Amino acid sequence: MGLRKTSEKLNTYFDRLKRGKASKIKPSHVEKAIAKLKAKQALLNEELAEAVKPSKRERLRKKLGTVQAQIERGEWLLAQINAEPSR
């Protein structure tokens, strides 16, 4: 999961924001989204600890991988939003 698409979407968002067609994202909004992902991560970890079936454990590990990548993207987005408050 690279950041190219995310970066493109962020630029599109800034364009829409300029035209008054998007709600302004504040750092607190991104932090909230990251917190929700971390909550899911904690849930998945709990499920993994309880899971016995190898297939289920494997599925949960993959999901954890995805959620970790999403959290990293979120942190990248937070840095971008913090860096461009006046944009």
Add this chain to the structure above:
Amino acid sequence: MMNKLLLPSILLILSLGFWASSDFQEIAAGVAIFLFGMLMLEDGFKLFSGGFLERALEKATGSIPKSLGFGIVATTIMQSSSLVSVITISFLSAGLISLLAGVGIIFGANIGTTTGAWLVAGFGLKVKISAYALPMLAIAIVLVFQKSKYLRGAGFVLAGLGFLFLGIHHMKEGFEAFKDQFDLTRFAMTGWLGLAVYTLIGAAATVVMQSSHATMVLIITALAASQISYENALALAIGANIGTTITAVIGSFTANYQGKRLALAHVIFNLVTAGVALIFVSQLRIAVDYVSANVGIADTDYALKLAVFHTIFNVLGVVLMLPFIRRLIAFLERTIVQPKEDVSQPKFLSEAVDEFPVTVQVAMRREIQHLYENAQNLIIKGLNLDRDKLFETKDIAATVEASRTPIEFDMDAEYESRVKTLYSAIIEFATRVGSKDMPPAVMDDIYLMREVAGRIVRTVKSIKHLRRNASLYTKADTGVITELYNGLRTEIARILVEIHKLERAAPEDRSVLWLDQERIQVESDAEDTIGSIDGLIRSRQLDAARATSFLNDSNYAYSAMRDLLAAAQAYIETEDAIMEVERILGLEDEEVREVAIGEAEDEPQKSLV
């Protein structure tokens, strides 16, 4: 019969009046201009909807004092209790506010509407308001031709006020001149008969003009010109309050049962208030004299005293009714019973929600949720699963494997009655709303939801295709093919469970990003399927005919899974700014496939069975 006779009768009376007196023409034109102003004011405020108005109304649901306060403020600003009633019925029908809050707003609107009497008696009659009206109209027309919706709205509001002022001016002039020709006080009646007759006239005038405001202005200007007696003016004002309920009753015809309850509350409130005012009219007169003397109103200023009376009796009505508000709600709920829920009928898309962007959006999303619930139940049954067991199990695969007995039901018939009917209502609603002047962002959301409805419908159709073989091969263990179909059922079931978890989570805790993990899983499984089937054919564990059937069915299954996930990601509500964040962080289809292929390459040959 009444309806057929009403219009010719009004036209006949007007024609006779015009023939008899040119001053009557001026009074009638004044009323017409005033009503036209009110229509413009309503249109202007509607252009502002989608913003402050709805946000304030949504917040006015917290408590009775809040909703009461909202009713007072909104009606004072908009100078139309009718508009406030219509908006409230619309919000109630969309499920945005509770009946209790709605009744509170209606009570408040009755107090707010009394400011109109003050405006006319205190300002309209004392100042030459036509001097303000003309420049207001000239500026308004410039604003009305602007592109911006809000400038146009401001133009309509300003024009509305201008016409209100102009209407008052003509009524005032008309009555002043009229009194030189006719003395209407000849028709004055005293005692109970006078009260009864003039109350009925006040009610009838309000029903005809559809505005208690216009009636009050007419009464005050006539009173100021000494064309009616003060006593009869009081009865007319009470009658106007009764007549105004007709607007709410008409508005409730297209509303659901909640809207009808609110209209009944309005009728009860106004009838009780009017009854109390009629019984205690002498005491109220004493109270008016007392208040007037204390606030410096001259004893002979009957116009302002009428405004005091109007305020006192409406406030008194609220004070009397407030302690019984919960009993009133219970009575309304008993009298207008909630219709037995028919899942095949749309719950939220009544015409009462059509007028306001927020109600349109919320009603559409809730109806989509209703459609999803119906579709979800049908999908679960179609896969021969039990809803409760599925949502409670810790081992979905084992639950699916154990659910072997085909559930006998007519899926086509249920699809027609529970899914297709709702889908048709959603399409019709989107088209209907599209023909109105809605903000582009609202229409984008409406069209997105229409697309989501289409996805949900497609999912059910896919399951219909899949059901025959899934039932055939899973009712008994026939080896590899049974395991393959159970695998597909399990994957669909997992997605239903994940969406269910997301729906049940509190809006502030959940994130549609959670479903991205499922999207990757679906693509990864779809990628694995072809390779695994090839392997099974080569090792002669599966014959080509069955393999082809399974591949066709797995296409239906994966397309159902993709549609389910895309629909859920679109219709599950989140705060606007968070939705923007999730849109940026969410994975595009192309990225999902890239990740899924990457995962499949990490494990070159995963067996499906």
